[in-house]
Amino acid sequence: MSTLAMPKIDQSVLNDKDSIVRDLKKFTNSINIISDPEGITPYETDALSAYKQKPMAVVLPENTEEVSDILKYCHKNNIKVVPRGSGTGLSGGALPLADCVLLGLSKFNKILEIDFENRCVVTQPGVTNLSLTKAVEHNGFYYAPDPSSQIACSIGGNIAENSGGVHSLKYGTTTNNVLGVEIVLMDGTIMRFGGKKLESEGYDLLGLITGSEGLLGVLTEVTVKILKKPQSVKALLLGFQSVEDSGQCVSDIISGGIIPAGMEIMDKPLIKATDNYAKAGYPKDVEAILIVELDGTESEVNILIKRVEEIAKKNKSTYLRISKNDEERLRFWLGRKAAFPAIGDMSPDYLCMDGTIPRKKLAEVLKEITKLSQKHGLRVANCFHAGDGNLHPLIMFDSNIKSEMKRAEKFGADILKYCVKVGGVLTGEHGVGIEKRDLMCEMFNDEDIQQQLNIKQAFDEKSLLNPGKVYPILHRCAEGGKMHVHKGDTKFKDIPRF
Amino acid sequence: MPEIYSLSSEHEVADFIKNCNSEEVPIEIIGHNSKSIGRLIQCSKSLHLKNLSGIIEYFPEELYIKVKAGTPLALIEIELDKKNQELSFEPPDMGFLYTGQSNKGSVGGAVACNLSGSRRFRAGALRDHILGFRGINGKGEIVKSGGTVVKNVTGYDVSKLITGSYGTLVALTEIVLKVQPKNEESQTLLVSNINLKRALNIFSKSMQTSVEISGACFYPAKMSKFFKLNDLDTTTSITAIRLEGPKISVVERINTLRKLFDEYKKTISVLENYQSRIFWKNTTDLQFFNNSKNIVAKIILPPVNTDQFINKFENEELKYVVDWAGNLIWVEIPENDSVLLRQLRTEVTKLAGHMTIIKAPNHMRIKEDFLTTVDENIKVLSLKIKESFDPKKILNPGKMYSGI
Numbered sequence: 001m002s003t004l005a006m007p008k009i010d011q012s013v014l015n016d017k018d019s020i021v022r023d024l025k026k027f028t029n030s031i032n033i034i035s036d037p038e039g040i041t042p043y044e045t046d047a048l049s050a051y052k053q054k055p056m057a058v059v060l061p062e063n064t065e066e067v068s069d070i071l072k073y074c075h076k077n078n079i080k081v082v083p084r085g086s087g088t089g090l091s092g093g094a095l096p097l098a099d100c101v102l103l104g105l106s107k108f109n110k111i112l113e114i115d116f117e118n119r120c121v122v123t124q125p126g127v128t129n130l131s132l133t134k135a136v137e138h139n140g141f142y143y144a145p146d147p148s149s150q151i152a153c154s155i156g157g158n159i160a161e162n163s164g165g166v167h168s169l170k171y172g173t174t175t176n177n178v179l180g181v182e183i184v185l186m187d188g189t190i191m192r193f194g195g196k197k198l199e200s201e202g203y204d205l206l207g208l209i210t211g212s213e214g215l216l217g218v219l220t221e222v223t224v225k226i227l228k229k230p231q232s233v234k235a236l237l238l239g240f241q242s243v244e245d246s247g248q249c250v251s252d253i254i255s256g257g258i259i260p261a262g263m264e265i266m267d268k269p270l271i272k273a274t275d276n277y278a279k280a281g282y283p284k285d286v287e288a289i290l291i292v293e294l295d296g297t298e299s300e301v302n303i304l305i306k307r308v309e310e311i312a313k314k315n316k317s318t319y320l321r322i323s324k325n326d327e328e329r330l331r332f333w334l335g336r337k338a339a340f341p342a343i344g345d346m347s348p349d350y351l352c353m354d355g356t357i358p359r360k361k362l363a364e365v366l367k368e369i370t371k372l373s374q375k376h377g378l379r380v381a382n383c384f385h386a387g388d389g390n391l392h393p394l395i396m397f398d399s400n401i402k403s404e405m406k407r408a409e410k411f412g413a414d415i416l417k418y419c420v421k422v423g424g425v426l427t428g429e430h431g432v433g434i435e436k437r438d439l440m441c442e443m444f445n446d447e448d449i450q451q452q453l454n455i456k457q458a459f460d461e462k463s464l465l466n467p468g469k470v471y472p473i474l475h476r477c478a479e480g481g482k483m484h485v486h487k488g489d490t491k492f493k494d495i496p497r498f
Numbered sequence: 499m500p501e502i503y504s505l506s507s508e509h510e511v512a513d514f515i516k517n518c519n520s521e522e523v524p525i526e527i528i529g530h531n532s533k534s535i536g537r538l539i540q541c542s543k544s545l546h547l548k549n550l551s552g553i554i555e556y557f558p559e560e561l562y563i564k565v566k567a568g569t570p571l572a573l574i575e576i577e578l579d580k581k582n583q584e585l586s587f588e589p590p591d592m593g594f595l596y597t598g599q600s601n602k603g604s605v606g607g608a609v610a611c612n613l614s615g616s617r618r619f620r621a622g623a624l625r626d627h628i629l630g631f632r633g634i635n636g637k638g639e640i641v642k643s644g645g646t647v648v649k650n651v652t653g654y655d656v657s658k659l660i661t662g663s664y665g666t667l668v669a670l671t672e673i674v675l676k677v678q679p680k681n682e683e684s685q686t687l688l689v690s691n692i693n694l695k696r697a698l699n700i701f702s703k704s705m706q707t708s709v710e711i712s713g714a715c716f717y718p719a720k721m722s723k724f725f726k727l728n729d730l731d732t733t734t735s736i737t738a739i740r741l742e743g744p745k746i747s748v749v750e751r752i753n754t755l756r757k758l759f760d761e762y763k764k765t766i767s768v769l770e771n772y773q774s775r776i777f778w779k780n781t782t783d784l785q786f787f788n789n790s791k792n793i794v795a796k797i798i799l800p801p802v803n804t805d806q807f808i809n810k811f812e813n814e815e816l817k818y819v820v821d822w823a824g825n826l827i828w829v830e831i832p833e834n835d836s837v838l839l840r841q842l843r844t845e846v847t848k849l850a851g852h853m854t855i856i857k858a859p860n861h862m863r864i865k866e867d868f869l870t871t872v873d874e875n876i877k878v879l880s881l882k883i884k885e886s887f888d889p890k891k892i893l894n895p896g897k898m899y900s901g902i
Contacts, residue, residue, distance in 0.1 A: 007587050029742065059534075095617070098885065116839055117783060117801070117802050118706060118800050118802055119802060124580070139706070140706075140708070147875045158537075161651060164649050167647065168649055168821055172626065173623065173648075173649065175626075176626045177656070178623055185879075191688075191873070191875050191876065191879070195850055196800040196850065197798050197799055197800050197850065197851055197852075198618065198623075198798060198822060198825040199612075199623055199625075199798055199824070200798075200852065201662075201852050201854050201869045201870060201871060202660045202669075202869060202871050202876060202880055202898065202899075203659055203662070203663055203880050203883055204612075204659055204661060204662055204663075204877070205659075205876070205880075207625055207655055207658025207661070208654060208656070208658060210655060211651045211654070211655050212654055212655075217667075228705065228706065228707060228708045228710075229708060230708055230710075231708040233794065240610070248702065252559075252563060253560040254558075254559050254679075255558050255581075256679075257582055257583075257679035257680070257682075259678065259679065286730065295535060296710070296743065297560075297708070297709075297747045297750055298750075299744075299746045299747050299753060300523075300743055300744050300746070300747035303744050303746060304744075304749070328850075349719045356559070356645075356647040356650055357647070358560050358646060358647065359559065359560055360557070360559060360560060385649070388647070388648045388649040389647045389648070389649065390649045392726060396768045402680075416581040421538045422643070423645070423646060424647060425645045425647060425650045425652045426652045427650075427651050427652050428647070428649035428650060429649055429651060430651070431651050431652070432652060432653065436652075438772075440652070440653065443645075443652055443653075444653065447535060447639045447641065448641060448642055448643070451635060451639070451641045451656070451886070451887070452643075452653055452654050453657065454886035454887070455654060455656070455883065457882075457886060457888050458879065458882035458885070458886045459879070470653065471653075476754060498522060
C-alpha cells in the first residue's frame with residue numbers, strides 16, 4: 001500500500017468509539033451500525049484499492065431524517081464523516097479515515113417516481129446508473145451519462161464525481177443531466193437544489209455540488225432527466241498508419257460540423273492487447289484505430305456515415321468498416337471495452353491515468369508518453385475518448401519489484417503534468433480524490449485553491465465531511481495520480497472499465 | 499451619480515477591486531449596460547468592463563472560444579459564423595425588450611445572468627456551455643476554474659457557480675465557452691388556432707418520440723401580431739415546433755410529426771428554413787415584448803403545471819408567451835400592479851416553480867425582490883458563499899438578494 005498524508009487522527013474521538021457507536025444506535029436501527037473489525041473490512045477501500053483504511057464505524061441509514069440526525073450528531077461532536085455510494089470510484093474519494101464514521105448510502109436503493117410527462121426520474125441516490133435506464137427503457141427512454149461501471153456505480157456517486165462516459169461530447173456529463181437533489185449538509189440541514197423544473201434561480205448550487213466529490217453534502221434524493229432513445233445508431237471502425245492521421249481525422253470530423261455520439265482511438269499496443277484478449281477482430285496492420293458512433297434518424301445517420309467515410313479517406317485511413325447491424329456495432333466496441341482486463345492479462349499490475357487534453361495535442365502527447373515510457377523503463381498502452389479529449393494511458397508494471405511501483409507512479413505524474421502543460425486538465429472523469437490530490441498545484445495556485453477551500457467552509461465550517469480529499473493538505477505538491485490494479489484484481493474486476 | 503472606472507486589463511481590475519476592498523467601497527459592475535436585471539443598487543463606484551474586450555483564442559476543431567469578458571456577444575457570433583459554428587444555447591438579444599433595438603451586450607453580462615434562448619430544453623442553458631473562467635473576487639484576487647476541455651472534474655465546478663450570480667461573486671475577466679456546429683437546416687411545424695392545453699400536449703407527445711425537437715413555443719392569439727413573416731398566420735394562436743439538422747432528416751421528422759398530429763391536419767403548416775430561423779430569433783429575443791414599459795417576468799415551472807398556472811390568471815391583465823416546451827412562461831403585467839405581481843409569485847411557488855423579474859420600473863426595482871427564493875436555508879448558504887468570495891460584500895451588493 002502506498003503512503004499518503006491524511007488528516008491528523010483525532011485520538012479523543014477514537015477513545016470514545018464505544019459511546020459513539022452506542023449513540024449512533026439512537027438514530028437508526030442498530031443493525032445498520034457496523035463496528036466489528038470483520039464487518040467493516042469491505043468498506044476499507046473503494047476501487048482505488050492500493051489505498052486501504054478501516055473506518056471507526058460504518059452507518060447505513062435508511063432515510064433522510066436519519067442521515068440528518070447522524071450528521072448533526074457528528075458535527076456537534078467533531079467526528080469526521082466519509083460518505084460512500086457503491087464504492088466503485090477510481091480516485092479514492094470514499095477512502096475511510098481511521099477516526100471517521102463511514103456513511104454508506106446503500107439502503108437508499110429505490111426509484112421513487114418515473115415521470116414521463118416531465119421527462120424525469122426521481123430516485124434515491126444508491127440506485128445504480130444502469131437501473132435508471134432499465135426502469136424507463138420500456139417506453140423508449142434512457143438516462144444519458146454512461147460511465148463504464150454503470151452496472152454497479154450509484155447515481156449519487158455519479159453526481160459526486162460528475163461521471164462521464166463515452167457519449168459525453170454529444171450528451172454531456174452528469175452535470176448536464178441532473179435536475180435536482182435533496183442534500184443534507186454536515187450540520188444536518190436538509191435542503192433542496194433544483195427539482196423537476198428546467199432550472200433554478202439564485203446561485204447554481206446544483207452545479208456546484210455536482211462533481212464536488214462528497215465534500216459539500218450528502219445526497220439523499222436525486223432527480224435526473226431522461227431522453228428518448230435515438231431512432232438509429234451506427235458505427236464506423238477505421239484504421240490508420242499513424243496516430244497523427246487518426247487525430248487529424250477526429251479534428252476534421254468536428255470541423256466538418258459533425259458531433260458524433262462517441263469517438264474512440266486506441267494505439268497499437270492496446271489494439272494488440274485487446275485482440276489477444278477479446279478477439280475483437282481489429283485490423284492488425286495499423287498504428288491506430290478509431291471508432292466513430294453516430295446516432296439520429298435513419299437517413300441522418302446514413303448521411304453522416306458517408307461524410308465521415310469521406311473524411312477518413314482524406315486522412316489516409318487504410319481500414320474502414322461500417323456496422324451493418326447492432327450486433328456488429330457492439331463487436332466494434334467489444335475490444336475497446338475489454339481494454340482494461342486485456343492489459344491486466346498482459347502485466348501483473350497497471351495504473352490507469354485520466355487526463356484530458358485538447359484533441360489536437362493527441363499526437364504530441366502520445367509521443368511524449370512513448371518517450372516517458374522509455375525513460376521510466378515501463379510499457380504503456382493508450383486509449384482515448386477522442387470526442388471529448390479524455391486520455392487513459394495504462395502503465396504496466398510489477399508491484400513485486402519494489403522500484404517499479406515507484407517508477408510507475410512517477411511516470412503517471414509526468415503524464416498528467418504534461419497534459420496540464422499542453423492546456424489540458426488532471427482528471428476528466430475519475431475525480432481527484434486522494435489519487436491526484438497532490439498534483440492539484442500543477443493546475444491551481446494557492447489563491448485558486450484557497451478560494452475553493454473557502455467555498456468548502458461555507459458548506460462545512462469545521463471541515464468534517466470527507467476531509468483530506470481533492471485539496472492538498474498544507475498545499476503540498478508531490479507525486480500521485482494513478483489507479484493501481486494488481487493481477488487484474490480490482491475491487492470490481494467484473495465490471496467493465498473504459 | 500457613481501464615479502465610473504472603465505478598465506481594460508485584468509491586472510487593473512484586480513488592483514481597483516483590491517483598493518475598493520480595503521476602503522470598503524461598494525462597486526456596481528457593468529458590462530455594456532444592455533440589461534437592467536436585478537435589484538436597483540446604489541454604489542459610489544461603477545466598474546465598466548466594455549474595454550476589457552477581445553477574442554483571446556478560437557479553435558473551431560476544439561469546439562471552444564476563449565474571450566475577454568467585455569467582448570460583445572454579437573462580435574463572437576460573427577466570428578463563429580465564419581466557421582459555421584454558433585453558441586447553441588442561443589443567447590437572447592435583450593436589447594429589444596429594454597430599448598426596442600438590438601443590443602446583445604457583453605459575454606460577461608450574458609454569463610452573469612445565465613440567459614439562454616429557445617433551444618434551451620434541448621441544448622442546455624448557458625451554464626451547460628461554460629468551460630472555464632478567470633475573474634477577480636471581492637478581495638482583488640484572481641480566481642480561475644475549469645479549462646478549455648469539456649470533460650473536466652478537477653476541483654469544484656466554480657464556473658457554474660459564477661454563471662447566473664449577477665456579478666456578486668467575481669468581476670469576470672475571461673470566459674471560455676463551448677461552441678457547436680450550426681445546423682444545416684431549420685424548419686418549423688405550425689399548428690394554428692388551438693388552446694394552450696392542446697399545445698402543451700403536442701409538445702409532450704413530440705418529446706416522447708425520437709424526432710428530437712429543438713424548439714417548442716406557444717403564442718396566444720393577439721401576441722403574435724408583431725411577426726412579419728409571409729407564411730405565418732397571426733390571426734389566431736400559434737403552436738410552433740422546430741426541427742434542426744441535415745435537411746433530409748428535418749423533412750423526414752416533419753413528416754413523422756405531421757402523421758402523429760393528423761387530427762390537426764387542417765391547421766398544420768410549415769415554415770421553411772429562412773422564415774423558421776427568423777421566427778425563433780424573434781421568439782428568443784422577446785420581440786413580443788418589444789420596448790415594454792410594463793413589468794416583464796420569466797416564470798419557470800415543471801411543464802405539467804403550466805396550463806394550471808395560466809388558467810388561474812385568465813381574467814387578469816396578463817400577456818404571456820410559453821417557450822421551452824412548456825417549461826418557461828414570459829409574462830407582462832401592468833407597470834404598477836404589484837398586487838398581481840405578488841399573486842403570480844405566490845402561485846408560481848405553489849406550483850413548484852419560480853419567477854424572476856426581468857424588467858420593471860426603477861421604483862419597483864428598489865422595493866420588490868426580483869427573485870422568488872423563499873427558502874431561508876438557501877439564503878443563509880448563499881450569504882456564506884457570497885462571503886467566501888467577497889467578505890466585505892462590495893461586488894454588486896444587494897443586486898441578487900437584499901444583504902447579498
